[in-house]
Amino acid sequence: MRTGRLEAFSDGVLAILITIMVLELKVPEEPTFEALRPSLVGLLTYLLSFVYIGIYWNNHHHMFQLVRHVNGAILWANLGLLFMLSLVPFTTAWMDDTRFAQLPVVVYGINLLGAAVAYYVLQLAVFRRDGPDGLLRQAVGRDLKGKLSPWVYVLGILGSFVSPWLGMVAYVAVAVAWLVPDRRAERFVHDHALED
Amino acid sequence: MRTGRLEAFSDGVLAILITIMVLELKVPEEPTFEALRPSLVGLLTYLLSFVYIGIYWNNHHHMFQLVRHVNGAILWANLGLLFMLSLVPFTTAWMDDTRFAQLPVVVYGINLLGAAVAYYVLQLAVFRRDGPDGLLRQAVGRDLKGKLSPWVYVLGILGSFVSPWLGMVAYVAVAVAWLVPDRRAERFVHDHALED
Amino acid sequence: MRTGRLEAFSDGVLAILITIMVLELKVPEEPTFEALRPSLVGLLTYLLSFVYIGIYWNNHHHMFQLVRHVNGAILWANLGLLFMLSLVPFTTAWMDDTRFAQLPVVVYGINLLGAAVAYYVLQLAVFRRDGPDGLLRQAVGRDLKGKLSPWVYVLGILGSFVSPWLGMVAYVAVAVAWLVPDRRAERFVHDHALED
Amino acid sequence: MRTGRLEAFSDGVLAILITIMVLELKVPEEPTFEALRPSLVGLLTYLLSFVYIGIYWNNHHHMFQLVRHVNGAILWANLGLLFMLSLVPFTTAWMDDTRFAQLPVVVYGINLLGAAVAYYVLQLAVFRRDGPDGLLRQAVGRDLKGKLSPWVYVLGILGSFVSPWLGMVAYVAVAVAWLVPDRRAERFVHDHALED
Secondary structure, three states: OOOHHHHHHHHHHHHHHHHHHHHHOOOOOOOOHHHHHHHHHHHHHHHHHHHHHHHHHHHHHHHHHOOOOOOHHHHHHHHHHHHHHHOHHHHHHHHHHOOOOHHHHHHHHHHHHHHHHHHHHHHHHHHHHHOOOOHHHHHHOOOHHHHHHHHHHHHHHHHHHHOHHHHHHHHHHHHHHHHOOOHHHHHHHHHOHHHO | OOOHHHHHHHHHHHHHHHHHHHHHOOOOOOOOHHHHHHHHHHHHHHHHHHHHHHHHHHHHHHHHHOOOOOOHHHHHHHHHHHHHHHOHHHHHHHHHHOOOOHHHHHHHHHHHHHHHHHHHHHHHHHHHHHOOOOHHHHHHOOOHHHHHHHHHHHHHHHHHHHOHHHHHHHHHHHHHHHHOOOHHHHHHHHHOHHHO | OOOHHHHHHHHHHHHHHHHHHHHHOOOOOOOOHHHHHHHHHHHHHHHHHHHHHHHHHHHHHHHHHOOOOOOHHHHHHHHHHHHHHHOHHHHHHHHHHOOOOHHHHHHHHHHHHHHHHHHHHHHHHHHHHHOOOOHHHHHHOOOHHHHHHHHHHHHHHHHHHHOHHHHHHHHHHHHHHHHOOOHHHHHHHHHOHHHO | OOOHHHHHHHHHHHHHHHHHHHHHOOOOOOOOHHHHHHHHHHHHHHHHHHHHHHHHHHHHHHHHHOOOOOOHHHHHHHHHHHHHHHOHHHHHHHHHHOOOOHHHHHHHHHHHHHHHHHHHHHHHHHHHHHOOOOHHHHHHOOOHHHHHHHHHHHHHHHHHHHOHHHHHHHHHHHHHHHHOOOHHHHHHHHHOHHHO
16 A cells, blocks of 8 residues: 555645644734733744644654555554644643643643654554564664653653643753754665665 | 546545544633543544544545546545535534534434445445446455444434434444454455556 | 646645535534524535535646646636635625625625636636647637636626525526536547547 | 655645635624625735735745755755744734734734745755755846845835835735746746756
8 A cells, every 4th residue: 555645644634733723823802012922922832832743744754755555553553643633732722721721731741742652653553564674663773762752741741740831841842852853764765775 | 537636635625624623622711620521522522533534534545546537426426425524523513512412413423324325425436437347346345344334323323312322332333343444455456466 | 837736735725615614614502403403504505615616626627637837827827716716615604694695695606706707717827828729728619618607607696686596596506507527628638548 | 855745745734824814704794795894804915915825835836846855954944934824824814803003014024024034044945955056046046036025024014113004015015026926947947958
């Protein structure tokens, strides 16, 4: 089975998610700076979630450059990842509306953790499909960043019980770490140009 | 006529449907667990409809791997299926808002039944276009799951008049049965690799 | 310039238009048949607009099978058509909310007329780009249906001043006439198979 | 890395942006011309933003015809452009709701300026990736229009402090200047047909 339609469908869902969040930004009722201020905070929250969806799109893009064939398990693992990500506009809006209250910040972290786990499961589904010599498995290697991120989310979730800002620091830190795009697949494709 | 644009358009519509449902989830007004609770029920309802759209995307994907040419009847049968599916966010929201009251659960079942019939009509349009030796007709075979599902929906609709939960059980059961992806097309492509 | 991205972008816009209209359908507040009734009328209105967007997608699809190269004029004529069609959810919602009052029905007709004119302008832009021997010009031929539709819209708009239902009859009639998909391009591609 | 998925994702986001703005248009509550009037002003505002998104899609389309390979910096520069453009529905709605009050018109100009800067950064990322002999760098040439537009936005933003209408004139003027599509890439591809 070809990967083309899976990539197109995922691109569609991610493109929608990344754009509908801005619909949650409440348009100020007055043409004043005071009325705009809550939207500016909302804008920063939206930026964080925009970056997260961008990171997942980036990594998804890299992953599927090394995937040649898709089976049912990969299709559903991919839908699982899309489901977790489709909740991001909801948890983002709650966090923003309540101005970073404790529970919403915890729930946002759980959402990020869920997406990370779903990505990991997708990777496992590809590994299993391709066998021990699969291209992706070789390219991913030790995957330090991928293995640490969930633990930083857990720290952030726990830290939110002390102060929501500890949670936010953790979530922003992971986003920044991933903003450096994942060059492993890139480098791998480059080094193994013959296989491509 | 090529199938490429029909697949791209269908992917677009299905990607939008699967993501806009989350917009129906009402963001809680308070940062408390009590305020979140109705959203958690809504989340499960959303998950069910997400899985249903995912199933249709999956099966649509498999179907069009065995369709080489498209005519006007197939285009409109496909739009008929997309129309039925585009009502799912509406019926899902009604069912969720009324907390699974009887009529909305019946209407949700009718919606699922309509989608199943539309899928069946699409299949017939492909059969007719391709003649008795068409690839899809050979691959679909007896199609037990496809033939039973509408009857389970009918049972669920009738059961909802006793208790809406009987309806929900039927709808969840069909979704679970289809979560096992439809391997017939996959297997067929594999077995007839020469024809591909 | 290739037509691929223009088709992909148009498919994206049309897929979004055809699905967001259902968001305008107000979810009934009570789980009763009385509460559902206005939504059923809305559903029929939505169906009409769904069919119209479907017709444009169909014809757009056929048109661009006979277009090999795109220039700036074609890009902007295409955006003009997409703009006219992007107003359909707005005019549909107004017509539905006011239960087919006179002015909204007139405005809906003007919207359909605008889309028909924009489609015609797009066709002219392709004709001009391809010269007198262009494939599309040969395939379109006399284009009776395309030339009559705008006049039926005008009749409908004028008729709405007598009774909105005269307008609706005209709009439904044109939709039905086009539901029979436009086989000219199809037949032409088939007859001139060598050129393809 | 191929440009295909980056183009598909960008098309998806731009297609959504260009269509969701119409959702901001408030459907009049009465079927009267008086009730429609504010929507007509809104329609003109929507048209301006529609044209701007159309211009960016056009230029993006032209740019990526001359880009063969994509790296991490280009991916993120592209996401930066999409982020700036995704704010357009928000700033458009605020400007329209407040009927072109001073601050919203200033903010709209800042948004346009931000998008222009992001486009420029994206161009620089491509230049750096392709080296001094890159196709895009040759095609873009002096890029007078690209270099002047930001300054006209700045003039518009400053002018808005005198009267918002000065700002609007500046924004409309830039849009009109770009409506003439950017033929440089087109001409370049044509002149260097051998390289293609």
